[in-house]
Amino acid sequence: MRAGILRSPSPLPGFGLSFGIMMTVLSIVVLLPIGALLGRGLMIGPADLWDMVNSRRIWSALTLSFRAALIASLFNLVFGLLLAWVLVRYRFWGRRFVDAAVDLPFALPTAVAGIALTALYAPNGVFGQALAPFGLQVAYTEVGIWVALVFIGLPFVVRTVQPVIEELEPDLEEVSATLGARRTHTLRRVILPTLTPALLTGFALALARSVGEYGSVIFIAGNIPNLTEIAPLLIVIRLEEYNYDAAAAIGIAMLVVSFAMLLAINAIQVWSRRRIGNV
Amino acid sequence: MNIEIEELAKEFGTTRALHPVSLSIPSGALVALLGPSGSGKTTLLRVLGGLEFPTSGRVLFGGLDATGLSVQDRRAGFVFQSYALFRHMTVFENIAYGLRARPRRERPAEAEIVRRVNRLLELIQLPEIGGRYPNQLSGGQRQRVALARALAIEPRMLLLDEPFGALDAKVRKELRQGLREIHDRTGLTTVFVTHDQEEAMELADLVVIMSMGRIEQVGKPTEIRARPATDFVRDFTAA
Amino acid sequence: MSDIALTRPVPVTTEPPLARYLLIGLAAVFVALFLFAPLVTVFVEALRQGWVGVIDALRLPDAQAAIRMTLTIAAIAVPLNATFGIAAAWAITKFDFRGKAFLITLIDLPFSVSPVVAGLMLVLLFGANSTLGGWLIANDMPIVFAFPGILLATLFVTFPFVAREIIPVMIEQGRTEEEAALTLGASGWRTFFTVTLPNIRWALLYGVLLCNARAMGEFGAVAVVSGKIRGETATMPTMVEMFYNEYLSVAAFTLAAVLAMLALLTLLLKSLLEWRHAELLAATRRH
Numbered sequence: 001m002r003a004g005i006l007r008s009p010s011p012l013p014g015f016g017l018s019f020g021i022m023m024t025v026l027s028i029v030v031l032l033p034i035g036a037l038l039g040r041g042l043m044i045g046p047a048d049l050w051d052m053v054n055s056r057r058i059w060s061a062l063t064l065s066f067r068a069a070l071i072a073s074l075f076n077l078v079f080g081l082l083l084a085w086v087l088v089r090y091r092f093w094g095r096r097f098v099d100a101a102v103d104l105p106f107a108l109p110t111a112v113a114g115i116a117l118t119a120l121y122a123p124n125g126v127f128g129q130a131l132a133p134f135g136l137q138v139a140y141t142e143v144g145i146w147v148a149l150v151f152i153g154l155p156f157v158v159r160t161v162q163p164v165i166e167e168l169e170p171d172l173e174e175v176s177a178t179l180g181a182r183r184t185h186t187l188r189r190v191i192l193p194t195l196t197p198a199l200l201t202g203f204a205l206a207l208a209r210s211v212g213e214y215g216s217v218i219f220i221a222g223n224i225p226n227l228t229e230i231a232p233l234l235i236v237i238r239l240e241e242y243n244y245d246a247a248a249a250i251g252i253a254m255l256v257v258s259f260a261m262l263l264a265i266n267a268i269q270v271w272s273r274r275r276i277g278n279v
Numbered sequence: 280m281n282i283e284i285e286e287l288a289k290e291f292g293t294t295r296a297l298h299p300v301s302l303s304i305p306s307g308a309l310v311a312l313l314g315p316s317g318s319g320k321t322t323l324l325r326v327l328g329g330l331e332f333p334t335s336g337r338v339l340f341g342g343l344d345a346t347g348l349s350v351q352d353r354r355a356g357f358v359f360q361s362y363a364l365f366r367h368m369t370v371f372e373n374i375a376y377g378l379r380a381r382p383r384r385e386r387p388a389e390a391e392i393v394r395r396v397n398r399l400l401e402l403i404q405l406p407e408i409g410g411r412y413p414n415q416l417s418g419g420q421r422q423r424v425a426l427a428r429a430l431a432i433e434p435r436m437l438l439l440d441e442p443f444g445a446l447d448a449k450v451r452k453e454l455r456q457g458l459r460e461i462h463d464r465t466g467l468t469t470v471f472v473t474h475d476q477e478e479a480m481e482l483a484d485l486v487v488i489m490s491m492g493r494i495e496q497v498g499k500p501t502e503i504r505a506r507p508a509t510d511f512v513r514d515f516t517a518a
Numbered sequence: 519m520s521d522i523a524l525t526r527p528v529p530v531t532t533e534p535p536l537a538r539y540l541l542i543g544l545a546a547v548f549v550a551l552f553l554f555a556p557l558v559t560v561f562v563e564a565l566r567q568g569w570v571g572v573i574d575a576l577r578l579p580d581a582q583a584a585i586r587m588t589l590t591i592a593a594i595a596v597p598l599n600a601t602f603g604i605a606a607a608w609a610i611t612k613f614d615f616r617g618k619a620f621l622i623t624l625i626d627l628p629f630s631v632s633p634v635v636a637g638l639m640l641v642l643l644f645g646a647n648s649t650l651g652g653w654l655i656a657n658d659m660p661i662v663f664a665f666p667g668i669l670l671a672t673l674f675v676t677f678p679f680v681a682r683e684i685i686p687v688m689i690e691q692g693r694t695e696e697e698a699a700l701t702l703g704a705s706g707w708r709t710f711f712t713v714t715l716p717n718i719r720w721a722l723l724y725g726v727l728l729c730n731a732r733a734m735g736e737f738g739a740v741a742v743v744s745g746k747i748r749g750e751t752a753t754m755p756t757m758v759e760m761f762y763n764e765y766l767s768v769a770a771f772t773l774a775a776v777l778a779m780l781a782l783l784t785l786l787l788k789s790l791l792e793w794r795h796a797e798l799l800a801a802t803r804r805h
Contacts, residue, residue, distance in 0.1 A: 329700075330701070354703065365712075367716040376699065381703060
């Protein structure tokens with residue numbers, strides 16, 4: 001095996017063992033399950049798969065999942081950049097505290113976030129009551145889904161952009177100023193383009209996570225078919241009805257979306273590496 | 280211990296780092312592998328150390344085939360270009376590493392390890408620094424610690440990859456002298472890689488000039504200066 | 519003073535003070551509304567009936583079974599993932615082999631698969647409706663709606679965590695220290711334990727921390743494969759959902775508060791690691 005897979009021999013031992021463990025675990029945990037889903041799809045056949053996905057309820061669910069993820073990720077793009085900039089560039093009381101808190105959505109279980117947001121935005125909740133006089137309802141509407149996905153996706157943008165801002169050379173901004181550029185011009189024409197690849201990567205990561213998000217959304221969404229029913233929930237419903245083929249069909253549709261986004265993330269990184277030298 | 284290199288070749292994928300080269304190094308010699316970057320000198324040194332495996336050809340140590348010998352069993356003291364000191368260990372622990380790594384039967388008693396490490400610290404003229412960590416040392420001190428660590432295993436030969444490469448000119452001169460003294464005192468067959476022709480000519484008994492994976496000339500510094508074998512050698516040593 | 523402040527030129531690498539305060543204020547409001555408010559709500563709701571309610575909720579047998587289940591799952595899944603992560607990092611960073619880039623993509627894949635889809639995959643592979651699942655159930659080794667299924671689901675969603683943190687660190691540190699250990703006569707295992715492991719320990723701990731947080735908190739994938747059987751396969755997050763749906767709000771938020779405390783502990787340890795060992799983790803953060 002060593003000679004077959006290795007490009008060049010190495011004096012370091014343990015290739016067989018480490019490669020073996022890696023491939024075994026990868027196969028059992030990741031590859032076999034994915035194979036089972038795709039195999040199910042092949043057994044059903046493309047025509048029947050299409051028929052199963054092509055219903056109003058499923059299209060509504062898929063487009064809702066994607067639309068809400070897109071809106072929330074765009075929101076996070078703006079506020080994630082703001083937070084990253086403020087955390088790196090400014091010194092203020094509580095900065096480290098805020099910096100640590102940005103990772104809260106990574107650490108807090110999604111179900112916990114889900115019931116907490118629901119309690120806040122429900123008509124009798126603190127935010128729900130505050131928004132009611134303006135005729136705004138968040139919980140049990142699509143807006144509630146946006147709010148949950150903003151919570152889930154925020155750290156992805158901040159944590160991708162932050163290290164790039166940290167490594168920005170001050171020379172660039174200084175030279176821009178010596179050439180007569182105003183600060184806003186420098187920010188727009190010098191800083192923003194440098195941050196673009198990281199912003200795009202963070203946006204894509206947040207989007208990928210949000211499209212498939214389940215735990216934080218189902219409590220606040222209201223789950224009304226065709227309106228606020230997300231695609232992962234529809235899979236769960238089909239599974240509870242023991243309708244495995246229909247569940248598999250939606251699952252495959254979502255997997256295709258995941259793969260597409262994974263490719264997009266890789267493409268962004270290749271593109272920016274070619275353009276700037278690193279991500 | 281004398282080293283024989285027979286028709287040694289090394290390919291990385293489709294690129295040839297070493298065309299078949301042959302070389303014999305007499306026991307106790309101080310040899311420089313001299314050439315520009317990409318000439319194959321470091322590859323040759325790493326093959327001797329067992330860190331790279333040749334595509335074809337043989338290496339003999341003291342007349343015995345060592346081509347398939349594992350790195351551990353070669354007992355070649357290897358000094359890396361960046362020194363590769365273990366950052367999380369003190370200088371003392373770094374030097375003792377090879378002795379403590381021996382199988383229990385061959386491992387010296389702890390008191391003996393302490394004695395040997397202290398002797399090596401004196402040999403490199405840094406008796407006071409055993410308790411320090413590598414990042415608390417200067418570049419020259421690190422180089423000497425790396426040398427002491429390699430000597431601790433009672434090596435059969437000493438292999439050094441650009442041993443003075445990362446140092447400034449003044450320290451470089453001092454350490455050159457230090458290496459010469461250690462070589463003369465231990466009598467170890469020593470091979471070092473360098474791209475600096477002045478360093479090679481001044482320090483080595485025997486200079487091996489390499490270019491593009493081939494050996495251009497082997498000889499004493501005076502011979503090479505007097506009779507360069509090829510145009511490449513003339514240009515390179517004239518610089 | 520204000521005259522001087524107005525005439526003093528602003529350094530060219532920052533914004534005017536007013537803009538700075540505005541941006542900081544905006545960021546603070548955003549963080550307060552979107553991050554702190556939900557967190558505080560968890561504890562407020564849990565304490566709605568005072569400490570008595572909290573203690574009663576924690577005394578519920580279903581709650582205790584769920585806590586035990588979650589701790590057991592994490593205690594098995596995290597070491598398994600750490601072992602996998604170390605093996606994968608060693609193979610990937612110490613050797614050159616064909617298909618390496620593709621392999622790294624595969625390891626990252628679970629990050630972009632919906633947890634529900636992950637659960638679905640396991641049901642299709644090991645459920646009663648599949649050949650393999652039918653055989654396993656006939657031989658009294660059920661996976662879906664049982665402990666092994668929850669473990670596999672947890673392993674899937676936490677799969678890349680440890681590998682991702684240590685691979686960049688090991689790439690940055692290169693191979694020469696290991697090579698040096700070998701030339702000094704150390705065996706492979708000795709080299710690993712005395713040279714490699716000390717060099718990656720903080721990154722490893724960091725990865726283990728994140729892996730543990732996710733393992734304890736996973737909801738979607740576990741909800742699908744566990745069948746949410748009370749007292750048997752329910753984990754803390756799935757029990758939170760069941761309590762919540764039964765309008766046992768205090769019980770739901772009490773379990774949620776326990777999970778939130780674990781999350782806060784994770785963040786605290788993570789921040790300590792980042793402040794103490796910023797340099798060692800730099801490679802990880804750049805990744």
